[in-house]
Amino acid sequence: MCCDGTLFHSVVLQPNDSATSLSSLGLILKRKKGALSFRQPCPAHQNSQCGIYENRPHRCRLFQCQQLLQVSSGTLSQTQALETIRSTREKIKQVDQLIGKITETNPSHGLSQRVATALATTPTTPLHSDLTLAMDELNQTLNQQFRVPEQSS
Ligand code: SF4
Structure with missing residues (x-):
């Protein structure tokens, strides 16, 4: 639910995220009001799992429902x-x-x-x-x- 567009509509990247490597992993980043983010449903979300789990963005690592x-x-x-x-x-x-x-x-x-x-x-x-x-x-x-x-x- 936190990756498929049910709970959130977007995830904002944090300063310690690498936009280049996340883009190369398939996340489609957009800049809005100076902040980079990607929309949900997340393209890395496959079969109820994160397809880039080891390299997921900081915010995804921190989130606990x-x-x-x-x-x-x-x-x-x-x-x-x-x-x-x-x-x-x-x-x-x-x-x-x-x-x-x-x-x-x-x-x-x-x-x-x-x-x-x-x-x-x-x-x-x-x-x-x-x-x-x-x-x-x-x-x-x-x-x-x-x-x-x-x-x-
Ligand atoms: S990168 Fe992984 S953990 Fe983060 S929203 Fe996408 S599927 Fe979920």
């Missing part, structure tokens, strides 16, 4: 975390299916952007309301269970 933090600190069991991940993946699937029922979207765009594209289509149908509700519910879960504000990018 709330589930991981809580399991590491012993306040949450792995089983509970896995269940939260499973149920959240179900919510993502529902959002994805609703998008697909409304319109085709660009799979290289993050989830929020694809939802926005679907909601902008006309005419508005009951599916639009269903999608708005499903995305609101998903965002609530992502904020409460996964995102860590100071680590957001």
